[in-house]
Structure formats: structure tokens, C-alpha cells
Amino acid sequence: MGSRWSERRLFFVEFLRNFHSTGAILPSGRFLSAALARFVAQPSGQPRRILEVGPGTGAVTRHIISAMSPNDGLDLVELNEAFVRTLEHRFLNEPHFQAVADRARVLHRPVEELPADQHYDVIVSGLPLNNFSVASVEGILATLMGLLASGGVLSFFEYVAVRSVRSVVSGKADRERLRGIGRAMQTVLGPHEIRRDAVLRNIPPAWVHHVRK
Secondary structure, X not given: XXXXXXXXXXXXXXXXXXXXXXXXXXXXXXXXXXXXXXXXXXXXXXXXXXXXEOOOOOHHHHXXXXXXXXXXXXXXXXXXXXXXXXXXXXXHHOHHHHOOHHHEEEEOOOHHHOOOOOOEEEEEEOOOHHHOOHHHHHXXXXXXXXXXXXXXXXXXXXXXXXXXXXXXXXXXXXXXXXXXHHHHHHHHHXXXXXXXXXXXXXXXXXXXXXXXX
């Protein structure tokens, strides 16, 4: 329990310091985490490469690890240095994380800096896309789809009605930004979405999008 509260406290501090890149007051809840890890849990007869982007303190990572097959490998890409240190500590000291430590890497860099010829069978993104510029969202989605292997699945989330609500209370420039983000997401969701999970038991409620390349 002490570890869980320390993670929440760290997450809240980083939210205050880096709202645009952290995007939430608390780590993802267990229902949202399970939905994001849904396609990691799909059985596979072959070893898979799994990528988590924006793992934060590891709330979703814990579910990914539980769903991994014995021969799967896991890369975690995190930009926030405090979160990187937390993740490294967990892989060194917590039994659940230690179980896959020999086939997991924590990479302190933007996802755009991953080699373009490196491909993953499952990608899980926790990035708060609605906080970014349109150009950033377009670039991130293009990068993630480029890293996704043929037949692979990308899972990412957004909070329910967040663009609609923010459009009502925002100025013109932010409304235009949010509409642009919606269009950018639709270029991926329109041709590729295979499933959408409504996670109502999360604060706030969220949609989880799953797209197949």
C-alpha cells in the first residue's frame, strides 16, 4: 500500500510540473490498464516484441507483464526522468517486475527516436494525445503505426468526451487544435480500428482504441 501511495504522489507531482506530457492526476486505474493490455493477453504461438509508450510509474506495465507470454520481450519508452527512475527501481526490486527484467528495457527517450526499422507486434500507448499540438499528434501516430509490425495491434486511450467538453470552455485556438487532433486520430481509427472499449470504471471514464495494421 505504501508503494502504491508513493507512486500516486509522484504521479500527481509530475502532473503539476508537466501537465501537457503527464496528462492525468493519477496513474491509470486497473480497468483501464486491463483494457489497454487486452491484446497483449491474446495467445500467440510466437515470441512477440511489445512496446509501451508513456508507461509513467508502471500501472499499465504491471498488467502487460501479467499478460505476457514466457518468450515475449518488452520495451518501455518514457520521457519523464522521474518516471524512468521509478520504473528502473521496480524492475530491480519488485518480484512481479523482476520476473521479466531480463527481457525488458526502459528507454529514456522520445518514441520518435526509436529506430524506424524496429517493429513491434503489440504497442500500448499511454500518451495524453489531447494535450498535444496537432502536429505532435500526427507525428506520434505516424511513428507508432510505422513501428507496428504487419498484423500488429496498437492500443491507446482518450478520456470520454474530453474534446467536446474542452471545446465548450476553450478559446478559438484551442477549439481548432482539438478539432485537428480529432481529424488526426480519425486517419488512424477510420481504416484500422478493430475494437473500442468503454472503460466507465475509471476516473475519468475512457475510451480505449485498438487498431490493427
